[in-house]
Amino acid sequence: MASKATKQAAATSAQALDKARLLHMYEQMTTIRQFEERASKEFASGKVPGFVHLYAGEEAVAVGVCAHLTDDDYITSHHRGHGHCIAKGVEVDSMVAELLGRETGACRGKGGSMHIADVDKGMLGANGIVGGGFPLATGAALTAKHNKRGQVAVCFFGDGAANQGTFHESLNLAGIWKLPVVFVAENNGYAESTPVTYHMSCRDIADRAAGYNMPGVTVDGLDVFAVYEAAGEAIARARRGEGPSLVECKTYRYYGHFEGDPLTYRTKQEVDSFRARDPIQKLRQSMLARGMATAEELGTIDRNVADRIDDAWRLAQEAPLPAPEETLTDVYVSYR
Amino acid sequence: MPAPLVGIIANPASGRDIRRLAAHGAVVFDNNEKAAIVRRMLFGLEAAGVTEVLYMPERDFGIVPRALDGQDLQLAVSPLEMPVLGVSADSTHAASLLAERGAGCILTLGGDGTNRAVAKGCGAAPLIPISTGTNNVFPTFLEGTIAGLAAGFVAKFGASEQTVRRAPRLEVRVSDGPVESALVDVAISSLPFVGARALWDLSVVREVVLARVAPAAIGLSALGGALLDGAAGEVNEATGMHITLGPGGRQALAALAPGLVQWVEVTAYRRLEPGAAVSFQPGAGTVALDGEREIELAADSRVEVRLGLDGPFVVDVPATLAAAARAGHLQRTVADDVAAG
Numbered sequence: 001m002a003s004k005a006t007k008q009a010a011a012t013s014a015q016a017l018d019k020a021r022l023l024h025m026y027e028q029m030t031t032i033r034q035f036e037e038r039a040s041k042e043f044a045s046g047k048v049p050g051f052v053h054l055y056a057g058e059e060a061v062a063v064g065v066c067a068h069l070t071d072d073d074y075i076t077s078h079h080r081g082h083g084h085c086i087a088k089g090v091e092v093d094s095m096v097a098e099l100l101g102r103e104t105g106a107c108r109g110k111g112g113s114m115h116i117a118d119v120d121k122g123m124l125g126a127n128g129i130v131g132g133g134f135p136l137a138t139g140a141a142l143t144a145k146h147n148k149r150g151q152v153a154v155c156f157f158g159d160g161a162a163n164q165g166t167f168h169e170s171l172n173l174a175g176i177w178k179l180p181v182v183f184v185a186e187n188n189g190y191a192e193s194t195p196v197t198y199h200m201s202c203r204d205i206a207d208r209a210a211g212y213n214m215p216g217v218t219v220d221g222l223d224v225f226a227v228y229e230a231a232g233e234a235i236a237r238a239r240r241g242e243g244p245s246l247v248e249c250k251t252y253r254y255y256g257h258f259e260g261d262p263l264t265y266r267t268k269q270e271v272d273s274f275r276a277r278d279p280i281q282k283l284r285q286s287m288l289a290r291g292m293a294t295a296e297e298l299g300t301i302d303r304n305v306a307d308r309i310d311d312a313w314r315l316a317q318e319a320p321l322p323a324p325e326e327t328l329t330d331v332y333v334s335y336r
Numbered sequence: 337m338p339a340p341l342v343g344i345i346a347n348p349a350s351g352r353d354i355r356r357l358a359a360h361g362a363v364v365f366d367n368n369e370k371a372a373i374v375r376r377m378l379f380g381l382e383a384a385g386v387t388e389v390l391y392m393p394e395r396d397f398g399i400v401p402r403a404l405d406g407q408d409l410q411l412a413v414s415p416l417e418m419p420v421l422g423v424s425a426d427s428t429h430a431a432s433l434l435a436e437r438g439a440g441c442i443l444t445l446g447g448d449g450t451n452r453a454v455a456k457g458c459g460a461a462p463l464i465p466i467s468t469g470t471n472n473v474f475p476t477f478l479e480g481t482i483a484g485l486a487a488g489f490v491a492k493f494g495a496s497e498q499t500v501r502r503a504p505r506l507e508v509r510v511s512d513g514p515v516e517s518a519l520v521d522v523a524i525s526s527l528p529f530v531g532a533r534a535l536w537d538l539s540v541v542r543e544v545v546l547a548r549v550a551p552a553a554i555g556l557s558a559l560g561g562a563l564l565d566g567a568a569g570e571v572n573e574a575t576g577m578h579i580t581l582g583p584g585g586r587q588a589l590a591a592l593a594p595g596l597v598q599w600v601e602v603t604a605y606r607r608l609e610p611g612a613a614v615s616f617q618p619g620a621g622t623v624a625l626d627g628e629r630e631i632e633l634a635a636d637s638r639v640e641v642r643l644g645l646d647g648p649f650v651v652d653v654p655a656t657l658a659a660a661a662r663a664g665h666l667q668r669t670v671a672d673d674v675a676a677g
Contacts (some may be wrong), residue, residue, distance in 0.1 A: 017528075166669035203397035206352045207366035215356040218349070225531035245357055289634070290528060290620060 018227070019292050025067060025224060026287065026298065029280045030305045032083040035092060035218040038309050039082070039099065040114075043212040043259045047317075048099050052113045055083035057222075057254035060279035061186050062087035064227025065154060065247075068235045074122045074140040076133035079114045080186075080253070081126030084156050090118040096312040102319035108330050109322045133157055133163030134183075138170040141181035141244070152238045153181045160191025162205045168212075173245070175212035178240035181232065185248040186221065192257045193265040207323070209246040220248025222279045225286070340491035342381055343416075343434035343461070344391040345427050345454055346370055346399040347446035350468050353628075354532040360595025367397045370468055373480035374403035377443055380484020382411045384665075385492050386527050389413045392430035395420045399445070414637060425454040431457030440491025443483055446470045448626035452519050455505070455648040462490055462500045462649040471594055472552045473520040474503070478624065478653060486656040489665060495649070499656040504547040504576065504610070505647035509640045510623060510631050518625040519544050519648075521556040522641050525629065526621045533628040536593045538581060538600050543616055545608070545641045546577040554591045555627050558611070562588035563605050576608040576643045613642040 017025075036056040043052050055062070058080075066087035069075070077084040084097055090106060098116050100106030106116050117125035121307050125288055127133050137155030144151035162185060163168060174181050183207040202208065209216025215234075219226040234245035252274040256263045259265060287293040328335040348367050381389060391400040393415035404413055414434050422428060427446075431454040432550065434442055444454050444465045451465045451474045464483050465475030490499065506518040524543040525535055535556075544556050551561035560577045584603035591597050608614070616639045623631040623639060633639070660666055 197396065201368075203348050203367045204352055208366075210366070216351040216352060217354050217356050219532055221352065223531065225529040226533070229532035230354050230357065233354060237357060248352075286529060286632075289632070291635075311607075 017225075021067070022283070022287055022292055023297070025063050025228075026280070026283055026293070027037065027301050027305065028063045028066075029224070029283065030089055030302060031092065032056070032059045032062065032086050033280055034305050034309050035082055035086060035095070038313065040255060040259055042099075042313065047100055048113070050114070051150070052082075052099065052259050053080040053257065054253070054259065055080050057274065057279070058186055058188060058251045059083055060224035060227050060283075061184065061221050061251055062156070063134060064249075065156075065182075065184055065223045065231040065235075067228055068205040068232050068302040069122070069152065071120065071122050072149065073151050074124055074137065074144065076124050076137040076153070076155050077126040078130065078133055078157055078161065079115070079126065079128055079318045080158070081116060081156075085116050085118070085123055085126070085291060088118075088123045089121045090116065090123050092116070092308060093312045093315055094285045097316040097319050099242045100316045100319075101321060102316050102321040103322045103326075104316065108326070110330060129165075131157065131161040131166040134161070134164075134170035137181055137183075141179035141238075142177065144180050145177070147238050151180065152235050152322045153179075154235070155181060155183050156190065157183065157185060159185065159187040159189070159196045159200065159205060160194070162208065163191070163199060163226040167208075171208070171212040171214070171246070174244040175214055178241070180241070182234045182238055183244065183246045184231070185246065186251055187248055188251050188253045190253075190257070190265065193261075195265070204248055206246055206248040212244075212246075214244045214246055216246040216248065217305065218248040218250065221251030222274070222277050222282065224279055224283050226314070233298075339387050340385065340488065341388045341390065341434075341439045342386050342487050342491045343430070343436060343437075343439040343442040344377065344389060344400060344523040345430050345434075345442060345444045345446075345450070346374055346392070347427060347444075347450040347468070348394050348397040348399055350446040350450055353534045353591050355471065355534050355536055358534070358536050358596075359593035360467075362429060367399055368402075371397075371399050371402040371468065373445060373468070373526055374400055376480030377484035377487070378403060378407070378409055378411065378413065380486075381488045382409055382484075384485050384488020387411050390416050390434060390439070392416060392426060393418065393420050394426065395422065401521075424449065427453035428457040431455075431461070432459070433457075435459035435461045440494070441487040443487050444475065444557040446475065448474045448520050449628055451475055451648075452517065452626050455503075456517065458648055460649060462495050463653045464651045464653060468514055471556060473550060473553045473557045474626070482653060482657070485660075486653040489656055489660040490651050493660070493665070495651070496659070498652075499659055500649045500651055502645060503647035503650050505644050506545060506547045506576070506643055507642045508623065508625065508631075510633065511637050513631070516625060518604060518631065519547060520553075520626045521624075523556055523624040523627075524616055524618045524621060524633075526618075526628060528620055528622065528632070530622060530632060531596060531631045533630075535624045535627055535629060536596065538592060538598065541581055542618055542621075543614075544577075544579040544581065545614055545643075546579070546605060546649070547643060549577050549607075550574070554594065556590075556592070558590035558592060559588055559600060560603070562590045562600075563602065572616070575610070576612075577605060578608055578614050579605040609645045610643055610645045613640055615640045
């Protein structure tokens, strides 16, 4: 007789990924990459107000995790949030419009890059405060526990945020209340410009799970299959009511901490070594090698994604800015 | 007699794989604890008379430098001069450098995977493998101080048939690819990707080849122990086992991962003599070495697994310490004036 844990394993392992699901994951990862490459270009031209923090290189994490979620599940994100939005199903049109501060944006143009949210999709918000997502995800998980619909909350965070007080407070609460939340660490090696080897007292964020009575695992965040399997186990565990988990994904960001970052803290050799392990190319090669896609099919996806992003930028630039009289609407406090 | 040299290869990446979620693996085996184990090893080594230790450098945590930090040790501890790539090949490279330098013993901290990498390079240097992985068969849980003492005595006075045994090894060849090896087991699974590596769900496993049959093992090796009956031979025989999984009227109760005990359907099984080989053409899937998926198979891949008795030499720690005691290395006569003082 198979145990409870093993019954779940087959459903969450990479074996469950058929061609349609793999093509969808490839499309999402490609969308994130092209979205960020375009955002970099447009930011450099001065069209984008505020700051942008780009997710390129880390696509396997958002997509590998969100492949297990529905619109009824919650996620919280951080300042590098575009990838999480796309993986959770937020429309690219509304994201580009939000970057440009247009009325058609996901938050009516009042959030910008660091505050994109879409509650209908379960995307509770990017967040400009480092470590700001932990209490939100923990609270959402408390809601999920009370709703009793098998919902899960996922909190994406970086290695720098793992040193914030909110990390420890939230993991403790999640541990003692046995909440259905998965904390997904995107350890890209740097908190802004400070290497993780300098800023953290342990090597792996997963080590910290032990202090909060939850399992902690570390996986290759450049491998979408590894992320998919680990996240699948953690999410299935949360849905079964077995409590929170910490999944650490070792990853890398191709761009700087923010656009304009002079990147004096890492070498070209280091960047090249990670680009040689590119997560999208790895997925592409795996699918081609196993006959699960043809180069023509993947090429069509690449072109369709490019067209979609072109359209999104065109539409956003044609859209109006919010009217001055809308300044005090869509905020938490009523000023009227 | 040359000064006794001991090597340390401590893997900072072991001990946090997916079996913590899928089964009930230890919460985590953190690197600060690994540093504490190494510190205890160093005190044991120094007490045994070792004067030089070389270790594998790693850029992630610095297990050995942290072990040394603030300690009053007289023995010289230095990193091997080698590039640090942050991959398992670092362990192989470090082991080969230690073998070239004539290390009398190599202490390893890690799991089956770490030791598989070390075994590729260590040659005749005997190992003391300490488990810091998730579920291991090759390395065992061992107090660092005791391991350090035993490593010191082996390095200083040499090994003997009583204190060192040679482990078996499974040689694995996939089609025309490079020869790989496993120290414990090889499994053929239908999982199409390497993914999170660990293998714990036997519904996706078709064939298992064991380097040895150990009744108290955890993981795929536990199957061999469960199938030890009159027909399968005795525990202490230096033979492996080939097991085909699937319906066949027989089930074996096996501890497949920490806290995960299952009845597993077995179609057929047989003991493997040294030198014997088994071949498969399993179709698309993966080959797992020592419990971790390592090689992705194409539909037409051929897999051959051969059992050899040419694995690494492993120190029998209790036998080593007993031999050291019998040889008088653990005792001394106290002079009258010292005893009186």
